[in-house]
Amino acid sequence: MTQPIQASLRKSTSKSNSPQRRALRRLLRHRAAVAGGILLIFLILIAIFAPWLAPKRFDEGDLLANYAPPSAKFPMGADFLGRDLLSRLIYGTRISLTVAFLGAFFAFTVGLIYGVVAGYYGGRLDSLMMRIVDVLYAFPSLLFIILLMITFKTGFGGTVVHGWLFQLITNLDSRMGGVFLIIVGISVTSWVGMARLTRGMALSLQKSDFIQSAVALGARDSRIIFRHLVPSLIGPLLVRVTLAIPGFIATEAFLSFIGIGATPPTPSWGIMIAEGFKAMRSHPHLAIYPGIALAMVMLAFNFLGDGLRDALDPHSR
């Protein structure tokens, strides 16, 4: 008699009422978040299937068709070199999403590890680690990224670069169309905020009953960290990192726009806006379409992050 009841109890707690399930339900009820999620999936699919979706190559122009108006041949028109705007927009999703996910990945992992180490072990190590973070936090990160770009991207007029590290970095960067260094810059700066947040939460979680009881039961450090601490940290961190992604995307577009980010002919939307803007009076769509694409990606992440916050971190509202 008791067996089935227990079984059904276990079933109900594990299937329909676990915290994950509840969070998922809250997320799915959030209409904006669902819209953001769908938009994001749509954009990811575009990025993956870009070679099949794009009618033309992104880097091949037809000089006779420069500034061609939208037509059957060029669905959204052609840019100043006669390159198909639609194809470049489609390939551009790859740039933005790469920056978004890699930037988020590094910010998340480095911030989590650094914050947990500082928060959990505490003491002198903690104050040293946090002193470093405080200095970095006060550092204007975008200015730092700009300086990094200038140093690595603009040698003086074709000077031969020496030093194996310098060469390795510039090689990798030119292979990735200039995006590698942007991701490095974003990763180097964005983990700092995450580390601060993680450390603060780790500190307060340590005083919580469930961790205190784990300590009392004689759990090893590794068990406390990986079974108790980290799982409680992931939710709020995920929210924070999702809401930081639009900033990463905007940073890439900004750097490319001012000419020290992605290198032409990479179809970065920032470059496309800068190039299209030169013909703003006669062909405004060349600057406006990539701008709308950029806003759409940022909107998707903002909607999703907002929904995640309501679902995973209900106290923060």
Added chain:
Amino acid sequence: MITFIFRRTLAIIPVLFVISLITFLLMHAVPGSPFATEDKPLPPQIQENLEAYYHLDETLVQQYMRYMGNALRGDLGPSYMQRTRTVNDIIRDHLPPSFVLGLLALLVAIILGIPIGVVSALRQNTWIDYFAMLLAIAGVSVPAMTLGPLLIWGIALELHLLPVARWGTWQQAILPALTLGLGHAAVIARLTRASMLQVIHEDYIRTAHSKGLSEARVVIKHALRNALIPVVTVLGPLFAALVTGSMVVEQIFAIPGLGRYFIDSVSSRDYPVIMGTTLLFSVMLVVSNLAVDLSYTLIDPRIRLDQAK
């Protein structure tokens, strides 16, 4: 309190030191010479003379000490590209438009953001609230390089209501100020709403209501005053965003400000100008963050100074 201000002010010195050091080292790590290119080499004698003139033949430490010594006395050195102007001249000429633009954008952000946030909170969960917050999320997601061309196209090119670009008249200031300010208005609106919602449910608001005060008086004198405290905290980061945002906006609207000049000096590799402007921006950022920290503790006495982070 005074020791707290003193401690915080002292704490920005190592930060500024690290910033100047990193800026200096990165600028000097750039390979090659600023005066010659690979395909147009200078005669060695001229190269040497130029380097001696700009003290580039000294050791890094000597150069850094010289630069910082001059910088602390307010002299940011010569420009490599414009031989007749110093970095100080350039900053003096180009900072005012940027400053005015930033101020106008800040006004746009506050004048639009706070009322929208308040109304949204007072009409929580009505269609007004939903619409305003949808607009706010959209506002946060539209960067200046999207909004600028859209405004130019719609308002200047199609409707001919305002000039397309350049700087000087008040009509020319409207579109750039909107481009730079609207996103921040959205941030402020969301924050004001959230903080207003917390405040309205406090006991002292109910007391104010039951005293028979008018709705407007309760909202403005009792609720808004307290709700604005968290809003002050975003003013620091907002200032940072205004500085960098102005680079894009000045470029788009052809405004002769410092942000635009910074971009130009990046593409012409005018290192003293890059370094000088970076230092100036950093000092302004760090100081504004400090000011926000301090004002935060002044406005809200509940924040214990030793805990304030």
